[in-house]
Amino acid sequence: MEDKTRPAAITLDREQHELRVQWEDGITSRYPLNALREACPCAVCRGGHEMMGSEHDPDLETIEVKREYQVSDVQLVGNYALQFWWSDGHNSGIYSFGYLRRISPEVKRAAGGQGNQPGR
Numbered sequence: 443m444e445d446k447t448r449p450a451a452i453t454l455d456r457e458q459h460e461l462r463v464q465w466e467d468g469i470t471s472r473y474p475l476n477a478l479r480e481a482c483p484c485a486v487c488r489g490g491h492e493m494m495g496s497e498h499d500p501d502l503e504t505i506e507v508k509r510e511y512q513v514s515d516v517q518l519v520g521n522y523a524l525q526f527w528w529s530d531g532h533n534s535g536i537y538s539f540g541y542l543r544r545i546s547p548e549v550k551r552a553a554g555g556q557g558n559q560p561g562r
Contacts, residue, residue, distance in 0.1 A: 447465050447539075447543060448465070449463045449464065449465060451464040454513060456512075456513070459475050460472050460474050461475065461524075465543070469549055473545075473546070474502070475512075479528050479532070480500070481545060482535035483535050484535040484536070486534065487532075487535060499541070502546075503547050509530075511528050511529050512528070513528060519536055522538055522540075523536045524537045
């Protein structure tokens with residue numbers, strides 16, 4: 443079951459090199475930009491369509507960051523996601539709010555290490 447909590451505020455902090463999402467429930471998630479790029483949810487970055495879905499979501503606290511990335515642009519996609527334009531030219535990953543919520547270490551800690559996925 444997908445968590446329907448929505449962002450109340452989204453901040454791209456280039457100085458701190460992070461994306462911050464304040465969720466409606468009061469949790470603030472901090473996503474280091476380098477880890478966020480490595481966690482791109484597109485099929486190419488995930489290694490194919492068979493690697494899609496929440497069971498394959500990365501752990502941002504242990505993800506291997508291969509290089510430094512900059513964000514040249516970020517835009518809302520409808521009312522459900524963000525799309526980033528990265529310094530390596532990549533821009534096909536659509537980071538849904540549900541995905542961002544699932545990979546948030548702060549959300550996982552608030553839920554006792556279980557993220558927002560009931561029954562897991």
